[in-house]
Amino acid sequence: MPDTKWSAGSLRITSRTVSAGDISARLGIEPDxxxxxxxxxxxxxxxxxxxxxxxxxxxxxxxxxxxxxxxxAALVRLADGRREALMRLSADCDLELFLGFGSENGQGSCVLPARLLTEIGALGLDVVLDLNPPGPTPQHAVIEM
Incomplete structure (x- = not known):
């Protein structure tokens, strides 16, 4: 039986001082x-x-x-036109690419090409990789912290 892999990704911004509504306004993007x-x-x-x-x-x-x-790549494209806004937010916020990856048999790998990693770094985003044990895709994957 073939192994079923899954992956997910989100841009996650947290702050003790900036409201979620203000983050939306500064970025010009509505959150999920x-x-x-x-x-x-x-x-x-x-x-x-x-x-x-x-x-x-x-x-x-x-x-x-x-x-x-x-x-x-989809998240980098979304954030790319908002570099200045992200830089301003980074003074008061934590900016993360929150990534999830798993497979049914617990084995697997993924590749993030150097050019993509360079773009992530240029955007000032930290990367959080949530590796999940074998089993179905978690309902909470990459939704909440």
Whole structure:
């Protein structure tokens, strides 16, 4: 039986001082998910922990069957026209490419070409690689921190 691999990617920006709404305004991009500092981590549970940071998330928009390199390239294209805004945000925010990768049998690899890594560095983005054990694609993959 063939091994089913999956991958996902998102641009994730967090901050203790800049609101998720302000991040959207500065970048001119609407997020797929956003959470404001001080909001409940579980809105249905009034006793849940409150978020310590605002969180802004924009996913690559590609399916989990696409190669990790494709997710990264899509996110680099999205961020590329916003280098100055990202640089300004980096003073008060953590900027990350949050990447997930897994396979059913626990084996596998991916390649991120040097030119793509150079572009990520030029954008000032840190890379977080979340390697997942064998099993189905997690529902929370690359959505929340």
């Amino acid at each position: 998910d956003q959470f404001e500092r001080g909001s409940l981590t579980s809105p249905r549970n009034p006793n849940s922990v409150r978020r310590e940071t605002s969180v802004w998330i924009r996913r690559s928009g590609l399916g989990s069957d696409r190669r990790l390199e494709e997710h990264v």
